[in-house]
Amino acid sequence: MAERITVDGMSCGHCEQTVEDALEDVDGVTTASADHESGAATVEGSADTDALVEAVADAGYDASP
Secondary structure (H helix, E strand, C coil): CEEEEEEECCCCHHHHHHHHHHHHCCCCEEEEEEECCCCEEEEEECCCHHHHHHHHHHCCCEEEC
């Protein structure tokens, strides 16, 4: 299942990688892709939405479903 979350605060490719790494560490995530230009991340897998938002917040960015 694919899920898209809004991520505020990304401004470059390094930010995208940081968000992707944080999301990929969440149980149930198979792949994650972030795009600073659209301000969003797309996640494949069965992870809980709250866990995804929390992982992004822990990485230093604001996120919402």
